[in-house]
Amino acid sequence: GAVVSQHPSRVICKSGTSVKIECRSLDFQATTMFWYRQFPKQSLMLMATSNEGSKATYEQGVEKDKFLINHASLTLSTLTVTSAHPEDSSFYICSARGDQSYNEQFFGPGTRLTVL
Amino acid sequence: DAKTTQPPSMDCAEGRAANLPCNHSTISGNEYVYWYRQIHSQGPQYIIHGLKNNETNEMASLIITEDRKSSTLILPHATLRDTAVYYCIVRGFGNEKLTFGTGTRLTIIP
Numbered sequence: 655g656a657v658v659s660q661h662p663s664r665v666i667c668k669s670g671t672s673v674k675i676e677c678r679s680l681d682f683q684a685t686t687m688f689w690y691r692q693f694p695k696q697s698l699m700l701m702a703t704s705n706e707g708s709k710a711t712y713e714q715g716v717e718k719d720k721f722l723i724n725h726a727s728l729t730l731s732t733l734t735v736t737s738a739h740p741e742d743s744s745f746y747i748c749s750a751r752g753d754q755s756y757n758e759q760f761f762g763p764g765t766r767l768t769v770l
Numbered sequence: 771d772a773k774t775t776q777p778p779s780m781d782c783a784e785g786r787a788a789n790l791p792c793n794h795s796t797i798s799g800n801e802y803v804y805w806y807r808q809i810h811s812q813g814p815q816y817i818i819h820g821l822k823n824n825e826t827n828e829m830a831s832l833i834i835t836e837d838r839k840s841s842t843l844i845l846p847h848a849t850l851r852d853t854a855v856y857y858c859i860v861r862g863f864g865n866e867k868l869t870f871g872t873g874t875r876l877t878i879i880p
Contacts, residue, residue: 658813686866697857698814698870747813751866759868761813
């Protein structure tokens with residue numbers, strides 16, 4: 655159990671366009687979802703935390719108007735990279751947690767974004 | 771959450787036990803030790819966690835020192851598929867965030 659999926663797995667887009675990444679918890683209800691970004695040869699950096707039905711909480715330095723997060727249901731969160739630029743090219747990973755504070759985070763397989 | 775220190779890289783022969791150390795000397799009483807791993811170009815995978823007692827599951831064992839200032843993750847019979855970056859993370863109970871450090875890049879050698 656505890657499977658998290660992401661779609662798409664890879665996306666290439668032109669500079670200036672917007673890209674939406676979906677994160678789904680397939681077999682449990684995720685009250686909280688997290689979005690991370692990972693640049694090559696670096697560790698994962700938390701971008702934001704989203705709770706179902708409320709606004710996301712962004713980490714310091716992450717532009718909330720550029721990285722739009724929606725967590726409209728207990729199984730789906732989306733990250734939209736608006737007006738993407740080459741420096742936004744990265745590996746985006748989501749994770750999901752159930753409704754108990756001690757529940758583990760389960761990670762999705764990641765989405766490789768390349769902005770040309 | 772307490773900061774952790776791990777060696778940047780380690781090698782281990784296939785079939786041998788891989789012992790990955792982690793130092794967390796500033797850990798406080800309500801903080802757990804978690805281990806995740808990340809195989810290249812995949813999302814992290816949960817391995818094991820513990821508070822103060824040693825823990826074992828189907829993947830690994832976690833040995834925490836009595837003073838809780840360090841721990842060791844043990845993969846009992848390493849295979850090539852265990853090649854990954856291993857992250858040791860300290861997290862307080864009820865704290866929902868995971869803060870990833872640089873981890874240890876474990877390479878299993880045939």
